[in-house]
Amino acid sequence: MTPERGIPLQAEVLERVDESPGIFTLSLRLVEDREHHAYRFEPGQFNMLYLYGVGEIAISIVGDPQHPELLQHTIRNVGRVTHGFAKLGAGDRIGIRGPFGRGWPLAAAQGRDVLVITGGLGCAPVVPVINHVLHRRAEHGKVAILQGVKHSDDLIWRERYEKWDAEPFTQVLLAADVSGPEWRGYRGRVTGLMQQLDIDFANSVTMMCGPEPMMVAAAGQLLERGVNPDSVWLSMERNMQCAVGHCGHCQFGEKFICRDGPVFPFSEIRALFGARGI
């Protein structure tokens, strides 16, 4: 039987952590024990989060696939629904539908170097895959994590990056276009960090998420280094309302991003990638 889209499940906010002035993380638990224990997700998938009386939005799942029952979502306060979420605290209730979509290529990453390139809040959808890879450290080659932000004050998860940087054969490189006096990372675009990478490009898998111009530039640099376009994966974003390929908003050329993605190999979308108004 073909699945149907379903209705939201009730979730309780365990905690809201303000990561930066405009970004916060909600930790959630499905209220029904059976649903709580049954919930599973793949790194790179997303949930539809529902704010009572306001509406639903698609938000990637941040968290550890080893502990799928702890649902974490890192959210930028930018619209009607997220303004409401930004005011929630422990004990408040929301709705969750999900998970949806195709996640990161875990199997393809096995035995290879893993390069993660993110910009801004694009750092969120890759957290589960980094957790997954570091949990199975021996099954992967070197890991390099590149994160770029506009201003150094925008960087969230400093401790998380320091922890990852301390892992064996793991390189963390941070970039800020504009930086304050305390900034010890790179000044400039995240793509400017590419020269510092110590990985085997020919035997690597790249996972990217961030603003499209950043991903266009990064993909271009990777292909110049001889990386196979099938080995570059990126998480795409468009308006999503149904999450099951019906509402039509997330179309990118022939693709429904919610259903065919949100994670795509570069080879599948490169024809239109970076083109305006698609």
Added chain:
Amino acid sequence: MAETGFLTRHRFGDLLAVLADAGYRVVGPVQLDGAIVYTDLHSAADLPAGVMVETAPGTVRTSATQLPRLFAWANGPQALKPLLFGPEETLWRVRRADDGALTFSAASAEVQPHAVIGVRACDLAALCLQDQHFLHGAYRDQHYAARRAQLLLVAVNCTHPAATCFCAATGDGPQAQDGFDLLLDELDEGFIVSSGSERGRELFADLPLLPARADQMRKVASASHKARAMQTRAIPAGDLYDPLMARREHPRWSEVAERCLSCGNCTQVCPTCFCSREQDQAQLDGLASTHVRQWDSCFSEGHSYIHGLVVRGEPRYRYRQWLTHKLGGWHRQYGRSGCVGCGRCIAWCPVGIDICAEVNALLGGDHDS
């Protein structure tokens, strides 16, 4: 093997009565507000006898004649789509208790069996496409599915295509090939009735049918031939995704955008367009809210909104999205064009933008209508 019989004109009401007696809500065309509108039929007198419809880009005009015919017109702004993919559909309801606990409940479609009279070949082709989108993909839409399972279709072959019609070019008409329960061919004196399904065959026993005569069948074939020959518009056949995307910066997109009002009429009358937006309708007392889906249009600003950015801010990108999806994306998604040649988008566009002219201009004019 299809059964065939002849139903005299003055007994056409028997068909409606048989369907109503079988428990169907009978829906069909009536003349309303200067257009053909599909709504409840209470008797054969509701049908648009003698009505003719003249269409041109940006124009639809009905006129009354003394002709006895009920179906001497091509189409109205809508036919099947609103009956299956509701213009507004409640998806779920949620109640909030005093302690903030939320209780979600699914809203199921209230479904009564529908029999639709006067379905055209283009509508059947569009139905097939909507079936693929809502029923045969990775997810099934339960509201659409519930209504689809209760639908009985009485098709009619077109004898009076509009000037905006091009179903012969898309291969979807003017004759209905399959997907109906009963099929009508209208003659001055009555109707040739053919069955297209087991349910249709069952209804035969209850209809006062006479044997169809050979001369009547010759008239039917001739009318069908004429209906095909009358059509002058065309769009190039095949998957146009690559040629259109290769021309994605063609100046024609800006040129058409100068005329386009981004009103979304084309998407609302298109029988295959499937976009919808969702919104909550909260009760004033704050105790409950209803989550509703409504038809949306890729011509609206909100359609491509993401976190403070409108991806397709300019009308040229919206028209490009619509056209490249309709004539290209559909092929990749569902194996055929999303256009069935009904011409509604041409007739109901307030400024008369013509999909055939636009695509032919974009692709070099080899297929001028």
